[in-house]
Amino acid sequence: MSINFKDALGVHPDALKLRAERTKILASNIANENTPGYEAQDMDFGATLQQIRDSGGTGFSSPGALSLDTDAPDNLYRVPYHPTRDGNTVEIGVEQAAFSQNASDFQTSLTFINMQLKGLAKAIAGQ
Structure with a gap:
């Protein structure tokens, strides 16, 4: 009997990858606090995660499959x-709060x- 890690771990691996991408976007906002004309960006985390889940959770299966860089049209x-x-x-206050919540x-x-x-x-070890 094999273990399907995708089913065992649920949504969390996709959420981690998406949170990492959001961290990059928020960090870019903070870094450009004093850049004239810079427009702060963010993503709709829930909608993007749902899009990944609807596509079978394969949004991050290959590099660049779902590009979430700061120039992505979904931002x-x-x-x-x-x-x-x-x-x-x-x-800066808004960005720092969003960054902190995202890290949490x-x-x-x-x-x-991890749990x-x-x-x-434990199940594999028979405990």
């Missing part, structure tokens, strides 16, 4: 609470995967 632009005259829409969510998915793998290891 959304933030509407600033306080627009600046230079056209930069990065608000990444850690949560990582913890779930599931430990459970599988």
